[in-house]
Amino acid sequence: MSMLPYGVSIWLFLIGLYGVATSRHLIHLIVCLSVAQSSTYILLLAIGYRHGAGPPIFLRAPVGTPAVDPVVQALALTDVVVSAAVTALLLAVAIRIHKRTGTLDPQALRPLRN
Amino acid sequence: MTPTTRRLVCFGSAAAVGGLLLHGLVRLPSFGSYRGPYGDVLNATAVGERHATNIPSAVNFDYRAFDTVGEEFILFVAVVGLAVLFREQRDQSCEQQQERRRHISEAVQWVGIGLFGFLVLLGATIVLHGHLTPGGGFQGGVILAMAALLIYLLGGDEVLERLGRRASIETVEAAGAGAYVLIGLSMLAAGGAFLENLLPLGQSGRLNSGGMIVLLNVATGVEVSAAFALLFVEFLEESRKPPREPS
Numbered sequence: 001m002s003m004l005p006y007g008v009s010i011w012l013f014l015i016g017l018y019g020v021a022t023s024r025h026l027i028h029l030i031v032c033l034s035v036a037q038s039s040t041y042i043l044l045l046a047i048g049y050r051h052g053a054g055p056p057i058f059l060r061a062p063v064g065t066p067a068v069d070p071v072v073q074a075l076a077l078t079d080v081v082v083s084a085a086v087t088a089l090l091l092a093v094a095i096r097i098h099k100r101t102g103t104l105d106p107q108a109l110r111p112l113r114n
Numbered sequence: 115m116t117p118t119t120r121r122l123v124c125f126g127s128a129a130a131v132g133g134l135l136l137h138g139l140v141r142l143p144s145f146g147s148y149r150g151p152y153g154d155v156l157n158a159t160a161v162g163e164r165h166a167t168n169i170p171s172a173v174n175f176d177y178r179a180f181d182t183v184g185e186e187f188i189l190f191v192a193v194v195g196l197a198v199l200f201r202e203q204r205d206q207s208c209e210q211q212q213e214r215r216r217h218i219s220e221a222v223q224w225v226g227i228g229l230f231g232f233l234v235l236l237g238a239t240i241v242l243h244g245h246l247t248p249g250g251g252f253q254g255g256v257i258l259a260m261a262a263l264l265i266y267l268l269g270g271d272e273v274l275e276r277l278g279r280r281a282s283i284e285t286v287e288a289a290g291a292g293a294y295v296l297i298g299l300s301m302l303a304a305g306g307a308f309l310e311n312l313l314p315l316g317q318s319g320r321l322n323s324g325g326m327i328v329l330l331n332v333a334t335g336v337e338v339s340a341a342f343a344l345l346f347v348e349f350l351e352e353s354r355k356p357p358r359e360p361s
Contacts (some may be wrong), residue, residue, distance in 0.1 A: 002144035002145045002146060002147075003139075003140070003144060003145065004145065005145050006139040006140075006142065006145065009139075010132055010135045010136060010139065013131075013135070014128045014131070014132050017124070017128055017131070018124055018125075018128060021120060021121075021123075021124040022117070022120060022121055022124060043139075046145055047142065047148065048148050048153060049145060049146055049148060050146060050147065050148040051146035051147065053148075055248070056153070056156075056157050056168075056169040056170060057167055057168050057169065057247065057248065058157075058161050058167045058169070059167040059168075059246055059247060059319055063157075063158065063161045063162070064158065067153075067157045067169075068148065068153070069148050069150070069152070069153030069154075070153055070156055070157060070160075070169035070170045070172075070173055071152050071153050071156065071173055072153070073170040073173075074170045074171075074173040074174045074178065077170065077174060077250075077252060078174075078181070078182075078185050080252075081185055081188070081189055081252055082185070082188055084189070085188050085189045085192035085193070086192070088192060088193065088196055088345050089192045089195060089196055091349075092195075092196040092199050092200060092348075092349075093199070095200075095352060096199060096203065099203065107117075
């Protein structure tokens, strides 16, 4: 079972990609992209985890207490911020597409229509 | 491409990518046995070196502070790009503001006013204690932006709109992002490297410790709260307009 988090991460990434590829609605597509992106959080945090270790915060716990890796946690924070920025921008693009074409179905948006 | 072929292509490539990922991840140390060394080195030395007790925050705003400049500007550029995208369109359509009075119950207003102060305090606390406990500029900034969203819920549409139109939110956002870079440059001027922590470090565990980390957290908190507030204002203003006829 020690590989389970890595498996969950791969599965989330693939299921998100599947959603993006087969989506019939742009909002659904953006959510699927977020799902695929969330696989990276699990991967990062799983790599830095250590059984029985506490958080890398030494306000109460003395320095030297076993703690998980703080570097991947900092990276996960960056990841979340980028994900939020990307989602916001894509939602704005989806709104523009809807106003322009009246549809949110990506498969109805052919380059040669109109 | 028909949906069936699309699905087939997707399954084929997903199997290939999944196989590659599995191949790459299977040799990693098994879950729960992190071997280091970077995290262990930081956990052992960061408190002594930087007097900050929240190590991820010390990583983000000190050891890797330069990367956080990039992170800040990703958010900045995304939100400004979103505003540009919406406003260009809004200028094209004629200004037909329909007056829409919403009815907001008194209970919502009273609870909201109480929550507003609580959210502002909570956000400020999380920003200011970023170097001590979990939290920091990004997390606290989002909470502060929720306070702006609460103004909308309380019927303060005009307040938010005026803020959005007068471009004051963008100014605050740009000021936050600029302050971060200026702090880095002032370290350069003081004889150090860009974003090197040269300020007095104080005593570990106290609010006034960690040197530059607190200042960077505040700059980030200002930038993030303004960025998310701008995001809400733009989306809300967009939802007020009647949809245009499909062309």
